Amino acid sequence: MARLELKAVDKTFGAVSCARGVSLTVEPGEIVAVFGPSGSGKTVLLRMIAGMFEPDEGDILIGGRSIVDAPPEQRGIGMAFQNFALFPHMSARDNIASGLRGTGAADITTKVAAMSRLLKIEHVLGHKPRELSNGQKQRTALARALIGNPGVLLLDDPLRNVDAKLRYEMRLELPSLLRRSSAAVLYVTQDYREAMAIADRIAVLINGRLVQVARPEDIYARPASVAVARLFGDPSINLSEVTPVPEQGRLTAAVAGTQIRLDADELPSVTRERCWLGVRPDDVVVTRQGGEGAIPARIVAVTPIHERAVVLLRFADESEWLAALAPEALEAGADEDVFVRFAPDAALLFDHATGERIGVPPRRQAA
Numbered sequence: 001m002a003r004l005e006l007k008a009v010d011k012t013f014g015a016v017s018c019a020r021g022v023s024l025t026v027e028p029g030e031i032v033a034v035f036g037p038s039g040s041g042k043t044v045l046l047r048m049i050a051g052m053f054e055p056d057e058g059d060i061l062i063g064g065r066s067i068v069d070a071p072p073e074q075r076g077i078g079m080a081f082q083n084f085a086l087f088p089h090m091s092a093r094d095n096i097a098s099g100l101r102g103t104g105a106a107d108i109t110t111k112v113a114a115m116s117r118l119l120k121i122e123h124v125l126g127h128k129p130r131e132l133s134n135g136q137k138q139r140t141a142l143a144r145a146l147i148g149n150p151g152v153l154l155l156d157d158p159l160r161n162v163d164a165k166l167r168y169e170m171r172l173e174l175p176s177l178l179r180r181s182s183a184a185v186l187y188v189t190q191d192y193r194e195a196m197a198i199a200d201r202i203a204v205l206i207n208g209r210l211v212q213v214a215r216p217e218d219i220y221a222r223p224a225s226v227a228v229a230r231l232f233g234d235p236s237i238n239l240s241e242v243t244p245v246p247e248q249g250r251l252t253a254a255v256a257g258t259q260i261r262l263d264a265d266e267l268p269s270v271t272r273e274r275c276w277l278g279v280r281p282d283d284v285v286v287t288r289q290g291g292e293g294a295i296p297a298r299i300v301a302v303t304p305i306h307e308r309a310v311v312l313l314r315f316a317d318e319s320e321w322l323a324a325l326a327p328e329a330l331e332a333g334a335d336e337d338v339f340v341r342f343a344p345d346a347a348l349l350f351d352h353a354t355g356e357r358i359g360v361p362p363r364r365q366a367a
């Protein structure tokens with residue numbers, strides 16, 4: 001049982017700053033996903049913890065002890081990477097056993113058998129990596145990482161090279177498997193759905209900086225900034241420029257020419273300042289019913305995506321939004337005139353200059 005702590009870690013390669021003051025704690029038994037765009041520094045962060053790169057500044061501690069001067073093999077870390085990195089000349093059995101050090105032969109056999117049963121690869125233990133499917137390779141690499149019972153487990157996009165069906169299954173299986181190990185797990189992924197399915201908390205890394213660390217549902221409901229909001233959600237969040245004004249104690253704003261109530265009633269500082277209004281496609285209602293708070297729009301196109309109807313809507317000012325609806329909830333088709341609504345507490349407001357989120361809509365406040 002070991003806590004992993006990163007304290008103000010900096011790393012640059014030439015002109016590229018890959019880690020800027022990164023501080024993060026992962027408790028034993030906790031899974032923290034590191035998620036961010038390509039090139040944001042996720043792999044470099046893992047490699048610093050593993051001992052492949054040294055931080056320029058800051059400290060990395062495992063179980064309260066600094067490990068930056070310790071050789072990689074003495075850090076008590078298990079690793080599995082997207083390219084599996086198995087020894088090609090060794091069987092799956094020997095690859096898994098290579099994760100154990102200083103253990104007697106009988107003990108090795110027992111442990112490899114138990115681990116391969118857990119990961120459902122008992123039947124391929126005698127196979128060389130080239131005889132394994134990508135899913136079996138990935139499970140072998142995971143077994144090798146887990147078998148030494150490491151205090152810290154680093155997983156770098158371990159599901160990237162496996163097919164969609166197995167990826168889906170592993171997303172369901174991995175959390176309980178990883179928790180059983182009691183390791184502090186840092187799990188890098190480029191897929192926000194995977195991060196949300198697997199992690200207890202998500203650390204969002206953009207340009208080497210951790211911009212938000214929170215539980216998956218909190219990040220989705222209360223993204224720290226426009227940049228974070230855009231990373232979570234498919235289709236991506238709708239954004240419109242607005243200038244909120246107070247009206248009878250409530251905040252309202254014109255969205256594509258229609259005055260809409262934004263139920264954010266304690267935001268005096270944002271009134272009469274330009275903001276970004278963000279509404280997720282899942283929160284957009286498309287209806288034939290006009291009236292107060294209904295924005296006239298035309299349906300440009302309807303596409304089925306992931307069992308939902310994704311609707312491209314064009315407002316009178318030519319700006320466009322997307323709505324993602326259950327197909328049976330769609331009352332109209334392409335080229336029809338409709339109205340768009342959203343619940344006031346579905347509105348997220350972001351500072352126009354900094355992109356940071358302003359205020360907390362009441363219903364979505366943290367419990």
Ligand SMILES: Nc1ncnc2c1ncn2[C@@H]1O[C@H](COP(=O)(O)OP(=O)(O)OP(=O)(O)O)[C@@H](O)[C@H]1O
Nearest residue numbers: 013016018036037038039040041042043044045190
């Ligand atoms: N050994 C190195 N020498 C110089 N630059 C490097 C080195 N390793 C990584 N970089 C640079 O550091 C930045 C961060 O790379 P990193 O691989 O950590 O990104 P990432 O977030 O893991 O991306 P991806 O999701 O695509 O794997 C990139 O600009 C990369 O080119």
